[in-house]
Amino acid sequence: MSGQHIARALPVVVAGNRAERLTDLFDVHYARLYRLARRLAPSTDDALDLVQETFLRAAQFPKSIPLGAANEEAWLVRVLINIRRDQWRKRSVRDRHDKAILRGSRLASDGRDPEAVLIARTAVWQALDILPPRRRAIVVMYELEGLAIPAIASLLGISAITVRWHLSTGRHKLTDALKAYLGGSR
């Protein structure tokens, strides 16, 4: 009996260390992924699901995650954007259809803000839905996270020129969609 316990000790230790590394991966990157996911997804719940899905993908292919925090982050961010892109492709048609209803319910659910401000805010945020997820991610990283173009390029594994192109196309589309809120001469 005691021999059995000794024989079992080693795999247990290995499993423990591995679990620890994965726990670290999770704890280090969870908040960052949530913040990105929330800005790509329509709701908190969708964002949480997106993060969950990303980590489950990581659990499925642990060996393909490169070492080092920056590399891990890049891997996870790319996976998250890819998952979001798949969802977006499947849902974009239906979402556009539902948008009017959704807008009504969101407005009704929050009475603390003056209505006009809230309408504007909601409309602005919904305008982001016209951008495909990767382009949206680039706009979010640049405008909201304050990342520089080379940093975005290396995070996504694409060239700075491509980032610049996505950024200018994305802003062009948003400017079109948000004319009313940009005010003045436009």
Next chain:
Amino acid sequence: MKEIRELLQEADPLRYEPTWPSSRQDLHRRAFLAAASGSRAPAEVGSRSRMVFATVALTAIAASFLGSRVWSVFVSDLQAAAVRFEVRLAEDRPASGLREAKVSGSGRAVYLHDEVIVSNSDIAVARVVPGGGPSEYSIGIEFKASGAEKMRAATGNHIGKLVAILLDGQVVMAPVLRTPIDVSARISGNFTRAQAERIVNGIETK
């Protein structure tokens, strides 16, 4: 005149919403570790088992009960004979009508509901599947249609609470339910192959 950046900053939901609930993060962490612990397929397990494992892992009970705490005490007492298998709903705090039980190997107390949701007769197949590490094995279970229906009905209203798996009356694991369980479940533990086979045979012969 406003710039795009300014508009986006004003509309950014992260400015207005509370951060994500930590309870959800804990659930995610557990599901992640459970999925990760099952993701290595040891070389000595055949491809058939691996396929079964893949299907099982998707719907498996999502909780990580890695390591030594679950099994070492209990498994050595198992005989080669029949093994009585039960699944019951459980709670993490006492209440009237609930029976206290200790989870084998950990000493953690859980409080079991009286009703047995499924037992041996509801199992279609039990198989040995790869566990959390080299030379560690878990047990994959697929329920018959009747069993799957009972599991779905019972676990669907119990999300976020505990479900207990008992072998011969002993609680061997009591994970938090993340999604309803239906056709399949996995009993994770660091069995040796021989132990896992003994349990599988015991479950099926009963």
